[in-house]
Amino acid sequence: MSSVGIIGGGLGGLAAAATLAARGHRVTLLEKNDWLGGKAALLEEDGFRFDMGPTILTMPRVLERVFSEAGRRMSDYLDLRRLDPQWRCFYDDGTVLDLRDDPKDAAAEIGRLSPPDRAGFERFMKVADRLSDVSDRFFFWRSVEDLRDTMNLKQNMTLATLSDVMALRMHRTVAGQIKKDIRDPRVQQMLEHFIQYVGSSPLASPAVLCGIAQMQQGEGVWYPMGGTRAVPTALTRLGEELGVDYRTGVDVSAIEVENGRAVAVVADGERIVFDRIVSNMDSVRTYRELIGGNAWRDFGHAKREAACSGVVLYLGLDRAYEHLAHHNFVFSRDPKEEFQAIYDRGEPAPDPTAYIAAPARTEPGVAPEGGEALYVLVHTPHLRPGHDWSRMLPPYRRTILDKLKRTAGMADIEDRIRVERVLTPQDIHDRYKVLDGAIYGLVSHGRVNGAFKPGNRSRQVRNLYLAGGSAHPGPGMPMALMSGWIAADSLHQDATANTAAE
Numbered sequence: 001m002s003s004v005g006i007i008g009g010g011l012g013g014l015a016a017a018a019t020l021a022a023r024g025h026r027v028t029l030l031e032k033n034d035w036l037g038g039k040a041a042l043l044e045e046d047g048f049r050f051d052m053g054p055t056i057l058t059m060p061r062v063l064e065r066v067f068s069e070a071g072r073r074m075s076d077y078l079d080l081r082r083l084d085p086q087w088r089c090f091y092d093d094g095t096v097l098d099l100r101d102d103p104k105d106a107a108a109e110i111g112r113l114s115p116p117d118r119a120g121f122e123r124f125m126k127v128a129d130r131l132s133d134v135s136d137r138f139f140f141w142r143s144v145e146d147l148r149d150t151m152n153l154k155q156n157m158t159l160a161t162l163s164d165v166m167a168l169r170m171h172r173t174v175a176g177q178i179k180k181d182i183r184d185p186r187v188q189q190m191l192e193h194f195i196q197y198v199g200s201s202p203l204a205s206p207a208v209l210c211g212i213a214q215m216q217q218g219e220g221v222w223y224p225m226g227g228t229r230a231v232p233t234a235l236t237r238l239g240e241e242l243g244v245d246y247r248t249g250v251d252v253s254a255i256e257v258e259n260g261r262a263v264a265v266v267a268d269g270e271r272i273v274f275d276r277i278v279s280n281m282d283s284v285r286t287y288r289e290l291i292g293g294n295a296w297r298d299f300g301h302a303k304r305e306a307a308c309s310g311v312v313l314y315l316g317l318d319r320a321y322e323h324l325a326h327h328n329f330v331f332s333r334d335p336k337e338e339f340q341a342i343y344d345r346g347e348p349a350p351d352p353t354a355y356i357a358a359p360a361r362t363e364p365g366v367a368p369e370g371g372e373a374l375y376v377l378v379h380t381p382h383l384r385p386g387h388d389w390s391r392m393l394p395p396y397r398r399t400i401l402d403k404l405k406r407t408a409g410m411a412d413i414e415d416r417i418r419v420e421r422v423l424t425p426q427d428i429h430d431r432y433k434v435l436d437g438a439i440y441g442l443v444s445h446g447r448v449n450g451a452f453k454p455g456n457r458s459r460q461v462r463n464l465y466l467a468g469g470s471a472h473p474g475p476g477m478p479m480a481l482m483s484g485w486i487a488a489d490s491l492h493q494d495a496t497a498n499t500a501a502e
């Protein structure tokens, strides 16, 4: 079996490490920070506990598959609770709409707000179900870089394949698909926000990504007791049991390539030789900063833009807001204005959508008694030249708090704040070495190619594999975990094919 070096201990890196170790490889994971889990980091202060990055966990079956690689049960490592409602939505006109866990209840709730949209939602979910099924069969669990990798169109154009291709609705955007089925702008706005899981605009993303709605409505929203942070903690424990050598505080500055093959990494002046390498660092920065040369020229040829970034306020409150659910969206007054500002003009939205996590609803211990560990995330553009968040933050913090006061019934929020910390796009950029401060890897814009990301088996460098939110199948916890599994599986296939040939 191979000796494998993994650069980065985000969810993709940890999933790859555990999978590879379970299959018998010798794994060393090098992480520049002094914690493992990357963006799934933790902040604790004065009795408040905050997940710093991801808070909404969907598709736990992906995580389950990583544990099952080693013959373990995920439930022995994680206590997951299914949430209902999945989201509570607050609108500028005072409407409150719950997205319920059971699709029938969700349709009924939507129908109470807008009667024709009950059936419209059911139609939309049928389409989402079909798209999710096509994704499962052609897109997930293997290294994919473009349409050619998904379906063998030339050799295998059967009626069934043709019907799958048609189902992808390549002429349509996410927003276009939703408009086709849903009339009420508030319901449209809620459904458009599924695409925020990949940090992209519904006006520019391909309709196939409507499948995300089914992945959440069909499979639930889950909360790991102990917070999302419990996920990397569980994966790290699994890897430890399987013999993974974790080294934190190690910043990799280069991948050495000889005769087109990755052979070693350089970290803090030391050269460490491996048979194969997995990079969980941002894919663009891996090629640009760690490899360079022809490989970077070839990879960098395709224009790749970062997905959106964001500002997070971590607010420790001395009194809870009981009208909040665990997950809440406080919607902008005008989604078009919001998306055009963030994605077209590259400016923070004047009246943004704020996502609020109030995990005390499920786990009261996250705050001192009666209090609230509030997490407020507002999406912003990825970093552009001239963006200086030390200057931009104070007025934008005010915009965000005013929004919560106006639209989410939190008029006295400033009186309740006991602890306040913040994460800016610049912090995200520096802490996790991502592309232009992106939260969700690469943007998913483009009706035909928007869903495709760099594949997990490098086309440019042999024995190099990519895992993480900026590689296939994309960002978000389940996809980053899946990318780690795919990178590990591709590596294992190559390593065992080589052994068989010897």
Ligand SMILES: Cc1cc2nc3c(=O)[nH]c(=O)nc-3n(C[C@H](O)[C@H](O)[C@H](O)COP(=O)(O)OP(=O)(O)OC[C@H]3O[C@@H](n4cnc5c(N)ncnc54)[C@H](O)[C@@H]3O)c2cc1C
Pocket (backbone or CB within 6 Å): 007, 008, 009, 010, 011, 012, 013, 030, 031, 032, 033, 037, 038, 039, 040, 052, 053, 054, 055, 056, 057, 058, 250, 251, 252, 253, 280, 281, 282, 310, 312, 377, 428, 431, 432, 433, 434, 439, 440, 467, 468, 469, 470, 475, 476, 477, 478, 480, 481
């Ligand atoms: C504020 C915020 C909110 C989010 N909310 C959600 C959510 O609710 N639900 C959801 O599903 N997803 C959410 N996400 C997205 C999700 O967190 C990410 O898609 C996922 O965690 C990314 O995992 P990754 O494997 O790409 O690794 P990352 O988390 O990006 O970690 C990469 C790791 O590699 C390390 N590294 C990079 N370069 C080097 C180097 N040269 N040498 C050594 N180490 C290196 C970094 O330090 C880092 O630890 C959110 C993200 C953020 C930031």
